[in-house]
Amino acid sequence: MSLAIVRVEKRLYTLEQATEAAQLPLHLLEWLVEQGFIELESQCLAPQQLRRLMQMQRLHRDLGLNWTGAAMVLDMAQEIAQLKAQLRVYRGF
Template structure:
């Protein structure tokens, strides 16, 4: 197996996409583990490539598993809940800012 660290492409949105090999290297995991993450719906590839936010998610999952002893599903649930909480906080903040404006 060879690693192609320079294998990046640009998505239609203008964001860089990275190979599974690169993601495995920077997250200190394996391509097989990443494929399991895809099969379980924990990360979503773009074809055979990954967004940087997917790579960040992999790193966060690895950290939750290592530092807190969470299993894979538990770590993914923690990240999903954290994302949902952040979205709800943003919605509350937007709602509050609209309520403070005079009519």
């Protein structure tokens, strides 16, 4: 039997903390939330949503993707990772 250690991050980030970490204006973060690209939890961002915000910001800045495109890239990457994990299970790995 194998035991896995899972690190659970419970900290929530205020919108102001998130905008400071990602170096984005508050109105842009609010727009991303309105569009459904970023999800709030009790009017705050969970760590995985803050990571998503920062990844979107890098895709926008470094690759010139618009915000919709950046969200789509992250969604597709997540789906590909899930499909690969399922494939490994089916193959017995």
